[in-house]
Amino acid sequence: MDSVIKGLIVYLFLLVIFRFSGKRTLAQTTNFDLVLLLIISETTQQAMVDNDHSITNAFLLIMTLIGSSILLSFLKQRYKKLEQWLEGLPLIIMEDGKLHKDRMKKDRVDESDVLNAARLIHGIENLDQIKYAIIEKNGEISIVPNKEEKK
Amino acid sequence: MKQVGDLQIEHNFAQQKREWRFERIGWVIMSIILLAALLGFLGEGLLSHKSTGDSFTKMQIEYYNIERLETPMTISIYLNNIESTGKMVKLSVSRDYLSRMRVNSILPEPDKTEIDGMFYNYIFNSPKEKTNSLIQFELEPDRIGIANGVFKLNDIEQKISQVILP
Numbered sequence: 001m002d003s004v005i006k007g008l009i010v011y012l013f014l015l016v017i018f019r020f021s022g023k024r025t026l027a028q029t030t031n032f033d034l035v036l037l038l039i040i041s042e043t044t045q046q047a048m049v050d051n052d053h054s055i056t057n058a059f060l061l062i063m064t065l066i067g068s069s070i071l072l073s074f075l076k077q078r079y080k081k082l083e084q085w086l087e088g089l090p091l092i093i094m095e096d097g098k099l100h101k102d103r104m105k106k107d108r109v110d111e112s113d114v115l116n117a118a119r120l121i122h123g124i125e126n127l128d129q130i131k132y133a134i135i136e137k138n139g140e141i142s143i144v145p146n147k148e149e150k151k
Numbered sequence: 152m153k154q155v156g157d158l159q160i161e162h163n164f165a166q167q168k169r170e171w172r173f174e175r176i177g178w179v180i181m182s183i184i185l186l187a188a189l190l191g192f193l194g195e196g197l198l199s200h201k202s203t204g205d206s207f208t209k210m211q212i213e214y215y216n217i218e219r220l221e222t223p224m225t226i227s228i229y230l231n232n233i234e235s236t237g238k239m240v241k242l243s244v245s246r247d248y249l250s251r252m253r254v255n256s257i258l259p260e261p262d263k264t265e266i267d268g269m270f271y272n273y274i275f276n277s278p279k280e281k282t283n284s285l286i287q288f289e290l291e292p293d294r295i296g297i298a299n300g301v302f303k304l305n306d307i308e309q310k311i312s313q314v315i316l317p
Binding site: 016017019020021022050051084085088089090091092095096103106107131132134144 | 155163
């Protein structure tokens with residue numbers, strides 16, 4: 001019983017804390033973000049497993065986490081508002097070649113992040129070649145190039 | 152699905168604004184929790200350090216009144232000019248308190264332990280008539296909640312109360 005409760009508490013805590021931290025935290029944009037993710041997973045594992053290294057405990061924890069995820073996916077499918085709160089929404093930060101600087105500031109993104117994504121995905125050289133830039137739910141920036149550039 | 156220019160996208164700026172507000176509130180909550188932890192409201196720290204009596208009282212207990220489950224902690228008992236009866240010092244600790252703890256060690260190790268109703272008696276050899284010493288209990292709480300402990304030494308009784316956090 002203890003393992004199931006611990007698993008549920010940790011699951012809910014991580015859900016809330018990553019919503020607090022914003023979309024870009026788990027986007028793994030830098031090496032340090034990856035290191036941070038590893039440290040968080042190690043800390044979480046220690047709190048959940050504690051001194052109980054039995055296979056039963058491992059099975060229970062895995063089932064709790066996967067079960068919570070399945071339950072949440074059902075709820076998200078049924079209640080769209082809940083999905084919006086839990087996963088967030090994509091945010092347009094560049095529209096028709098014009099940057100929305102206020103939105104970028106609030107989501108802690110700057111021009112270099114947009115250019116970085118543009119270079120990686122489309123090999124775009126400068127901002128003029130971008131029509132739309134969107135911060136997706138998972139924190140990654142997707143780019144829609146200008147039509148002339150596509151040709 | 153909304154249409155923004157040529158883009159078909161699940162975009163809702165009003166919801167996004169609510170999300171930002173939620174994030175900022177979360178940052179404030181996290182800052183308050185971290186500050187509370189630094190000050191000692193969520194475990195050992197400056198404000199959770201307690202002491203019963205002072206260095207002039209015969210028995211002084213130093214402890215933290217907020218501890219965490221399964222985290223090692225120390226209860227320090229200072230003896231000041233305690234008269235040893237028959238070259239022995241007897242320290243009694245309430246059974247209720249110890250039943251909530253895992254006793255990792257007692258320093259110095261008692262020469263004898265006794266069960267005495269609601270108390271456990273720890274008997275230490277003390278060759279001198281008057282003893283100035285320190286006894287340390289290395290404990291680990293194994294239940295959350297409030298742990299009330301009674302420590303008795305000769306006719307002196309001291310009570311401690313600790314909150315054990317999950």
